Amino acid sequence: MEDRVEQTSQAIRNEARRLFEADEIDVFIGFESGSLPLSSRPAFLTAEEIAQDPSKIDTLVWDSFCTSNLATYLLRYYANEPNRRKKREKPYPRVGIAVKGCDCRSVYTLAKERQVQRDSLRLVGVPCAGMVDVRKIQEQCADEIVACEEVDDSISITLRNGESTKIDREKALRRSCLECRFPKPENTDSIIDTPARKPGDGGRATLEAFEQKSSDEKWQYFSDELTKCIRCNACRQACPTCWCKECFAEHTDLKWIGVGSDLTDAMVFQITRIYHQAGRCVECDACYSACPMGVDLRTYTNRIAQDVHELFDYLPDFNPETSPPLATFSEADSNDFITDPEQAHE
Secondary structure, eight states: OOOHHHHHHHHHHHHHHHHHHTTOOSEEEEEEEOSSTTOEEEEEEEHHHHHHOGGGGGGBOOSTTOOSOGGGGGGGGSOOOSOTTSOOOSOOOOEEEEEOHHHHHHHHHHHHTTSSOGGGEEEEEOOOOOOBOHHHHHHTOSSOEEEEEEETTEEEEEETTSOEEEEEGGGGBOHHHHHOSOOSOOSOSEEOOOOOOOOOOTTHHHHHHHHTSOHHHHHHHHHHHHTTOOOOOHHHHHOTTOOOSSOGGGOSSSOOSOSSOOHHHHHHHHHHHHHHTTTTOOOOOHHHHHOTTOOOOHHHHHHHHHHHHHHHOOOOOSOTTOOOGGGOOOTTOOOHHHHOHHHHTO
């Protein structure tokens, strides 16, 4: 009997092959094995490549290391370069893409914000059993990891010193996967027949625990995390809904903040980035996973998502007809979150 990893990988290969053979897509975005242990990297297969070498489809994989949010890479296919003000003359490419629940929510968020064209996409939904947090595994290893193998519910690790160990996959999952409310993507063009994990609470328990801290403790936590920030912008680049053509942090006229890693500048950058995700963040952990310093601001992005849900009854979803709160107006909208934020949360 095939294990879950091989079964899912083969199903994705079969679907990608079918889409190419039916001439429904020009490019397929999925994952392939990375060059280092515990890593799978985005893969981009074009119709021309597959026509020349059909076996390239067999490089596609799906395992517990497919952590990237692939929706991030769609933006390059829909840019109106070189002249952004000129109407696009060529048709948009037809893109097939393997999507987890969080990826799929990001795709629909981008479509609502008119950054991608839903009708030119073929979404291959992959029910998610959760992705591992590599940092959790590395913390349990006393030496460099030189090889790994995932089999069903465990991950076998081989270290440089020759030692080997087996890690329970469930205990190494990312926080976002443990808390995920939508592990199964919806409203896709096809769906891989594999089980998804049980939905989580969206981080509510974590936020409730954080709310018990005093204002000084919350600010201290934020300050401690930001002292690690080196302003490399990896979080911004990894986020699928950070799509501004020019980031406020790079404006030279007017210049909002400096480009260095000064603590004040880092705070202004991260606070603005967090608020920019209001009604858009899908809690995919892309920002945390991409950060080379391990800066963890997920509690704050999750809090913004919860606020938007409570105030406007909106979550980034799989429904193309729902409108983001920042794109709508109602006379009944409350202003308490601006005028009296403490009262708004009682």
